[in-house]
Amino acid sequence: MPKNKVYIFDTTLRDGEQVPGCKLNTKEKIEIALALEELGVDIIEAGFPISSPGDFNSVSEIGKVIKNAVVCGLSRAVQKDIEVAGEALRTAKRPRIHTGIGTSDFHIKSKFNSTREDILQRAIQCVKWARNYTDNVEFYAEDAGRTENEYLARVVEAVIAAGATTVNIPDTTGYCLPHQYGEKIAYLINNVPNIDKAVISCHCHNDLGLATANSIAGAMNGARQIECTINGLGERAGNTSLEEVVMVIQQHQTLGFYTDIKTQQLNPMSRLVSETMRMPVQPNKAIVGANAFSHSSGIHQDGFLKDAQTYEIINPEQVGADGSKIVLTARSGRSALAHRFHKLGFMFNRNDVDVLYEQFLSVADRKKEVEDEDLKVLANQYQAATV
Template identity: 55%
Template sequence: MSKQRLIIFDTTLRDGEQSPGATMNQAEKIRIAQMLEKMRVDVIEAGFPIASPGDFESVKAIAKIVKDSTICGLARALDADIERAAEALKGANSGRIHTFIATSPIHMQNKLRMTPDQVVEQAVYAVKKARHYTDDVEFSCEDAGRSEFEFLCRVIEAAINAGARTINIPDTVGYQIPHVFGTMVGNLIKEIPNSDKAIFSVHCHNDLGLAVGNSLAAVMNGARQVECTINGLGERAGNASLEEIVMAIRTRQDVFEVETHIDTTHIVPTSRLVSSITGFPVQPNKAIVGANAFAHESGIHQDGVLKHRETYEIMRAEDVGWSANKIVLGKHSGRNAFRARLQELGIHLATEQEVNAAFSRFKDLADRKHDIFDEDLHMLVLDARAQDEQVIYELVSSRVCSETGETPVAMVTLKVQGIEQSAEAIGGGPVDAVFKAIKQITGQASARLQLYSVNNITSGTDAQGEVTVRVEQAGRLVHGHGADTDIVIASAKAYVEALNKLASQQQRAHPQHDGV
């Protein structure tokens, strides 16, 4: 018997971007959207068009470029929101408007200041208005996890009658418990007379660490769409993780009556791309995509895996995109080998200029590092693409004097709109001194460093270090990342990238609108 299809709705570009400091520019959003399309994600929620001109333009651009996935725009149950979403989605091969209104007593009384009757009326109005622009309308009951069951039945029935073809039940604040949430979703489907005319969806937050569990419980009880993000990115503790949802469904086909159409071999490359762009490192023990997800330290485990892989592995690493290729590039590798390896990793450079920039960085790194691993290549390509974007500040050189018992001194030279400027500063350590010198040159005195994180990209003492910084200025949070075999240089690159984002007028402020 053929299984029903579970629709995978990815909201990395919308809800995922609401993680503090995770704001992405248009080019970065397009790259992620193209990877999601390659992964065969069914629906890509590209943004919240009313939030800002930048968000509108990003949704519009993605709608024109991505053809194989449905592109979705979020809209509150308001005329302006719905009209803006419809305008952004005009060029989509397949477009969806996702409108929502809060349905819990605490939200209706304290935030909306509306009666239940007014909420139902507004929900119906919003769905009907959205249907003027597209037949694919999704309606969400914000904070459904804390809403009264009878009222949910009422508003959902009305929304379906108004034309909503997908009904989303969000656990907006991560309050629910799997068996309770699953039962609630199942009962809604049973009790609502016209539930057969819509697909029921869930969107779970991870405040209690139960987003994936709640989502899967809902699937067991009839939900046929799951809203999730790459790496579980999202507000507060994040959202249900796409990779965990997809692989749980795939691995436990004996339990689930559904299947996805996701090409799982693109999971790890997409995870790396999102991590690099957002500046949120993936913890080593993260399921599916963490560096240790398929590593075995215990002698008993190692012996078992060597004898028969399935003794301690329930999935194959290759199935989610971990490479089994043992070929390592080095300083003698040519352009063709470099390009071929990028293609094997699913990295496609659009222009010869991008190839040349990435290959130049590859050769420079190979002179300093004996073996170049796949992780290094991902970072090289990201750096090459970043150089193609317009920048105000560019690192030219950094020299640091640091010795035991002496105060570190840094001399830094930047290009500021093409003109070289230098500064010298002392600091509590070499990185502190470099950052202070950069601040002197840029004049960004009010920029406050909120996060400084260092991770090794590969193993070994010659490994590249990846530095992530998060910087705040006047309420704006941006991140920067840099990689180099010299950790001080990597730190300088990351800090300069963050200051470029602060200085850029194209980088939009962090979205703080309501959402599901």
């Protein structure tokens, strides 16, 4: 395994599909799975096979068409779940079973009415069951973010010894601060004797808006897989956003990490998922939002027109966006107005722009955005008056 590669585990088709209204049929799932493989995703979590016949069929059909990526099926620490997942994944060239159980005292006592020792044994057993179907087994310690570190380390050591090749450390409730999550990963790296036998994975939720920061903190402390979704879709406030972690890694090369994601496909992938899952992307969403490369403030527009890097750290073409946009509003300045007139073919000098700017502000105060047609009217009226 390359030391500095961060593996991208996409769970759009499983965790992302758990968002109300995002239910996909098998044909739609296959389309997205093929696009994810083309994007360069390493592991595709295709579904939760025991949850419904439709999900079982989707996992099976996706396994037939995916050639390079690992195809993963989720299960609980229940023998029947694992048997069904194993059956669904029989068609996959590179199958993985993702099984596990809650490890925090909240889960052990309230959800399972159990004990730490019992949960430890159930964790070991579920990995052993999964190994009957594949040697690629991932264990998740649900609510690891709120699990006491010493007990978590015991569980991780035990499941690796039982055959888990990846161990997922989820911040299920999105509770951790980045330094806390990073310290948890570091604790495991330093206190689990057989940790070198498995890949540590981050699965962070966004309840406090920290999913991306937590995932990066995890990687900085030794995790080498990040679980994420396109557009950050997922339960409640969503999951770690694939496009965000990928671009953080690419922009901050001093971290020393890389992924195999083809970043030019990020915006097209975002649109495909948004349209197929009927979930609009918020305009201010990082990387893929409609306003991610838009500039409307006069101060920003002036700086951007002089040097794009004054206000853009990513080239839009780098992530498959349509390009930077100068949006004319009442906050825009003369530089942006002159730039837009020039693009429309009007060669006004500085004095002309000063006069037109006052007229422009009158229009801008009435409208949210001044369009090209509005500018053409202003320009033609001005030219007619000055002939």
